[in-house]
Amino acid sequence: MFKSAIFNLQEASRDQVQEFLNSFDTVLSDCDGVLWINNNAIPGSAEAMNYFRKLGKKIFYVTNNSTKTRSEFAIKAQQLGFIAEPEEILSTAYLVAHYLKGIGFRKKVYLIGSSGIADELKAVGIRHIGIGPDNVKPDFKSMTTAELDPEVGAVVVGFDEHVSYPKFMKAASYLANEECLFVATNTDERFPKSSSIIIPGTGTLVRAVETCSERKALVLGKPNDYVRKFLESFGFDPTRTLMIGDRCNTDIEFGIRCGFQTLLVKTGVTSEKDLERMRIERRPPVPDVILPKLGDILNLTSS
Template sequence: MFKSAVFNLEEASKEQFQEFLNSFDTVLSDCDGVLWINNNAIPGSADVMNYFRKLGKRVFYVTNNSTKIRADFAVKAQELGFIAEPEEILSTAYLVAHYLKGIGFKKKVYLIGSNGIGDELKAVGIRHTGVGPDNVKPDFKSMTQADLDPEVGAVVVGFDEHVSYPKFMKAASYLANDECLFVATNTDERFPKSTSIIVPGTGTLVRAVETCSERKALVLGKPNDYVRKFLESFGLDPARTLMIGDRCNTDIEFGVRCGFQTLLVLTGVTSTKDLEKMRTERKQPLPDVVLPKLEFGEKGCLQRRARPQG
């Protein structure tokens, strides 16, 4: 409807906004930076997502976060005021397990990641090792072949707060075998921030392992094709699907690749300054529409405009 127009929905007329609402049947939303930051809901976001559902639209939560299983994401969403069920959550931890099960993987996974991925792997019968600290020893170069698990047939990289030099050494050593699979959840550079402290994202770890292993990972999360192929099983009509996100290089790029409509909110990674620079330079991908945050604001007053009469 507003193809790559970066149209501010707060400036939409009543008719324009109603036309926008009527233009999609399915809503896909990123979570961190769009709906919540850490354990705090972004004001108004739950109202919007729940209202979409009341209008009869299908809702899915599509997140590159790999730290939780789908059931835990659903619980978190519910506690923050969102209507959500585990089957509506599409997380990268789940995608990893789904992918490996789908290709008939039978060996063990060496995991640079968290219990979120580990538990999803366990749920489909795939063994794993590597979760938790692997402390650096005084003579870290003394690692030998005996420190490696001969059953490992894949290295999976997700977010790991315990990342260490020994983990990189093991990952690279496993990947020296060309038959060892190399899978990553996502390449997000950093987490959405609520303070001035930068929290490096999974992309930091993926690039490190790619560098020391001299191999490229198969990345499953947004904006890559595996998410699109997975969503196709739900029979989505791309032209009538809306993707909401806070990152142009993942969420909006994903929406553009899939032929979805796109809505960018400015509560996460992509800032107003970033967006203005992209718009001035016409740097793709540009969102169709934009809002300062996912909220039924007073100026745009989306809820009042869209509420059925009578």
């Protein structure tokens, strides 16, 4: 409807807003930076998502965050006022388990990640090691092959607050075997910020392991092909699907690759300055429509 227009929906007429709402049957939404930041819902976001559901839209929560299981994400969403079920959550922790189970993986995973991935792997019967701190020792360079598990057949990298030099050493050493799989949840540069403190994202860790292993990871999260193929299994019409996100190089790029309509909100990573540069340069990926925050859609429908 507003193809790659970076159109501010607040400037639309009431008829245009209604036409926009009638143009999609399925809503896919990113979570961090769109619906909430940390443990706080962004004002109006729950009401907006629940409004879409009331209109009869099919809802999916599509997140690159790998720190929780689908059930944990659903509980968090519910506590913040969203109507959500585990089956509607598509997280990268779940995608990792789904992918490895789908290819018949039988070995053990060395995991640079958190309990979300660990629990999803456990749920499908895949063994793993590596969770938690692996402290740097004064003689860390003396690590030997005896400290490596011969059963490991895959290295998985997600967000890990306990990342350390020994973890990078082990990951690279496992990956020296060309038969060892290398899988990553996502390559997001940073988390949406609620203060002046920058929190490096999973992409920081993935790039580090890629550098020291001299290998490239299979990345499962947005905007990559695996999540697109997974969503295709639901059989909905791409042209009548809306992807909502807060960053152009993952959420909006993903929507464009899939043939979805795209809505960018300015409550997360992509800033007004970024958008202005995109307008001037017409540099893809650019969203179809924008809003300051998702909850603003409610003001447009009631005006």
